[in-house]
Amino acid sequence: MASIINTGISALNAFKRQMETTGHNIANVNTEGYSRQTVRFDTRPPESVPEGYIGSGVDVSSITRNYDNFLADRVRDYTSSHEEFSVYHDRASQIDNVIADASAGISGMLQQFFASVNDVADDPTSIPARSVMLSRADQLSDRFAALNGWFEDIRHQMNRELEFQVNEVNSISKSLADINARIANMDRAVGGVPNDILDERDRLIDELSRYTNVSTLEQSDGSMNVFVGTGQALVVGGTYNTLAVTNNPLAVDHKEIVIQQAGGLVVNVSQQITGGSLGGLLRFADEVLDESQNALGRVAIGLGTFFNAAHSGGMDLDGNPGSDFFSVAAPQVMANPANGGSISVAFDNVADLTTHEYQLDFDGAGWSLYDLDTGSNVALSGSGTVADPFVADGISIVVNAAAAGDSYSLRPTRLGASAFGVLVADEREIAAADPGGGVGDNRNARRLADLQTANLMMGGTASFANTYGALIADIGTKTQQAASNAGVQEHLLSQAEAAKSAVSGVNLDEEAADLVRFQQAYQAAAQVINVANSLFDTLLNAVRR
Numbered sequence: 001m002a003s004i005i006n007t008g009i010s011a012l013n014a015f016k017r018q019m020e021t022t023g024h025n026i027a028n029v030n031t032e033g034y035s036r037q038t039v040r041f042d043t044r045p046p047e048s049v050p051e052g053y054i055g056s057g058v059d060v061s062s063i064t065r066n067y068d069n070f071l072a073d074r075v076r077d078y079t080s081s082h083e084e085f086s087v088y089h090d091r092a093s094q095i096d097n098v099i100a101d102a103s104a105g106i107s108g109m110l111q112q113f114f115a116s117v118n119d120v121a122d123d124p125t126s127i128p129a130r131s132v133m134l135s136r137a138d139q140l141s142d143r144f145a146a147l148n149g150w151f152e153d154i155r156h157q158m159n160r161e162l163e164f165q166v167n168e169v170n171s172i173s174k175s176l177a178d179i180n181a182r183i184a185n186m187d188r189a190v191g192g193v194p195n196d197i198l199d200e201r202d203r204l205i206d207e208l209s210r211y212t213n214v215s216t217l218e219q220s221d222g223s224m225n226v227f228v229g230t231g232q233a234l235v236v237g238g239t240y241n242t243l244a245v246t247n248n249p250l251a252v253d254h255k256e257i258v259i260q261q262a263g264g265l266v267v268n269v270s271q272q273i274t275g276g277s278l279g280g281l282l283r284f285a286d287e288v289l290d291e292s293q294n295a296l297g298r299v300a301i302g303l304g305t306f307f308n309a310a311h312s313g314g315m316d317l318d319g320n321p322g323s324d325f326f327s328v329a330a331p332q333v334m335a336n337p338a339n340g341g342s343i344s345v346a347f348d349n350v351a352d353l354t355t356h357e358y359q360l361d362f363d364g365a366g367w368s369l370y371d372l373d374t375g376s377n378v379a380l381s382g383s384g385t386v387a388d389p390f391v392a393d394g395i396s397i398v399v400n401a402a403a404a405g406d407s408y409s410l411r412p413t414r415l416g417a418s419a420f421g422v423l424v425a426d427e428r429e430i431a432a433a434d435p436g437g438g439v440g441d442n443r444n445a446r447r448l449a450d451l452q453t454a455n456l457m458m459g460g461t462a463s464f465a466n467t468y469g470a471l472i473a474d475i476g477t478k479t480q481q482a483a484s485n486a487g488v489q490e491h492l493l494s495q496a497e498a499a500k501s502a503v504s505g506v507n508l509d510e511e512a513a514d515l516v517r518f519q520q521a522y523q524a525a526a527q528v529i530n531v532a533n534s535l536f537d538t539l540l541n542a543v544r545r
Contacts, residue, residue, distance in 0.1 A: 010057030011525035033203025076209035078493035080275030085486035087280030114452035121445035130427035148417035180223035181238035213275035250409035297416025304328035314431030314444030322431025329419030340403025352394035364404030
C-alpha cells in the first residue's frame with residue numbers, strides 16, 4: 001500500500017508544481033521580459049519485484065524558462081538597428097523640414113535680395129530702391145544668423161541627449177553587474193538560479209540594445225559579460241565600466257563618448273559605438289548637422305566673397321570707390337593645446353570650398369591633411385610658406401612655426417553663416433556705377449545682379465541658389481533613406497519579436513487549457529491516494545476479523 005500512496009503523493013506534488021507554475025505564467029502575462037516557465041518531470045527509479053520492475057512515481061526535475069538565445073540576439077540586433085535609423089530620421093527630418101521650407105530657408109531670401117539688386121540696376125539713383133536693397137540684405141543676414149543659431153540649438157539639445165542616454169547606459173550597466181554578482185553566488189546553490197532573475201538580466205540587456213549594439217558571453221558561473229559597439233567591454237562579471245561624454249580636444253563643441261575602464265584608463269569609443277539611439281545621434285551629428293551647418297556657411301561665404309569683389313570694383317552715389325558690402329568669416333582653426341607652433345589659414349579659391357572638415361598634422365618631417373568626412377588624405381600643393389602656402393580644397397595654409405606632434409582641426413565654412421553681415425550702412429554707399437562713369441551709371445549694379453545666376457560655386461558648376469539646393473537635396477536624400485531603413489528594420493524587428501514570443505511568450509488560452517488539464521491530473525492523483533487508503537482500510541478490516 002505504501003508504494004501506491006507514495007506514487008500518488010509524488011504525482012500530487014508534481015501536478016501542484018505545474019499548477020503553481022501555470023499560475024505564475026498567467027500572473028506575468030503582461031510583465032515585460034518575462035519568459036514562460038515549464039515544469040519538467042523525471043520518472044522515479046523503478047522498484048524490483050519478482051515479476052520485474054514496477055514504477056514508483058514521478059519527480060520534478062526542473063522548472064525551466066522557454067528561452068532561445070538565438071532569437072533573443074536577433075531581437076536585440078534589430079532593436080539596435082531600428083533605434084539608430086529612427087533617431088537619425090527624426091533628427092534629420094527637423095533640419096529637412098526647415099531648410100527646404102520656402103518661408104524658413106534661404107532660397108526665398110536670396111531671390112528677394114537679388115530682385116532688389118535688379119531694381120537698383122533699373123534705377124541706380126533711386127533712394128527708395130537702394131533702401132529696399134539694404135533692407136533685403138539685412139533680412140538675408142538675419143536669416144543666415146537665425147538658421148545658424150537654430151543649428152546650434154539642435155547641437156546643444158543633442159549633446160544633452162547624449163549625456164542623458166550615457167547616464168542611462170551606466171545605470172543599466174550597474175544593474176547588470178549587480179545581477180551578475182547575485183547569479184554567481186546562486187549558481188551552485190540548491191535549485192540553481194531563479195528563472196525570474198535570468199529574465200531580469202536579459203530584460204536589462206534588451207533595454208541596453210536600444211542605446212547601442214550589444215553582444216554577450218556567458219561565463220562558467222552563469223554571469224553574463226556584456227560588450228557594446230564593436231566589442232567594448234561594458235560589464236564583466238560583477239564589475240562594470242562607465243561611459244562618459246567629453247569634449248573633443250580640438251573642438252570643444254564636438255562631443256565624444258569615452259569608456260572609463262578599471263584602473264583609470266580612458267578610451268575614446270565614439271567610432272566604435274554603433275547602432276541604437278547613441279549610434280543614431282552620433283551619425284546624425286557627423287552626417288547631417290555638421291554637414292548642414294557647413295553647407296549653409298559655404299553659401300554665405302561664397303555670396304559675401306563674390307559680391308564684395310564686384311561691389312568693391314564699383315562707385316557709389318557720391319563718386320566714392322565701392323567697398324566690401326558683406327562681412328565674411330575666415331576659416332575656423334582649432335589648435336591642440338599641446339601644439340608648439342602656429343599656422344594661418346585663409347581662403348584661396350572660394351569656388352573650390354567643400355562642406356568637409358579636416359585635421360592637419362605635423363609629424364616632425366612633413367605635414368598631412370586628413371579629410372574627416374571621407375576618411376582620406378588630401379593632397380597639399382605648395383610648401384607652406386607665405387610666398388608658397390599649402391593649398392587644398394579652396395583654402396591656403398601658412399606655417400608660422402612647427403613642432404613635431406602639432407595638430408589642428410580646420411573648419412573652413414563652419415562660421416560662414418554666423419559671421420555674415422551687412423557692412424554698408426547708407427544706401428548712398430551702394431556702388432552701382434562703374435568707376436569714372438556718372439553716378440547714374442548702372443553697369444556695376446547689373447554685374448551685381450548677374451551674380452544671382454552665375455555658376456561661381458562648387459568648382460564653377462553651381463549658382464548660390466543651386467549650392468543651397470544641393471544642401472536641400474542632400475539632406476532630403478539622407479532623410480528618405482533613413483525613413484526607408486527604419487521601416488525595413490521595424491518590419492524585421494516585428495518578425496523577430498513574434499518568433500521570440502512564440503517561444504517565450506505567455507498564451508492565456510494555452511495556459512488556461514493547461515490549468516484545467518493539470519487540475520484534472522491532480523484530482524486523479526488524489527484519487528489514487530484515496531483508493532490506496534480504501535484498500536488499506538479493507539485490509540485492516542479483514543485482519544481484524
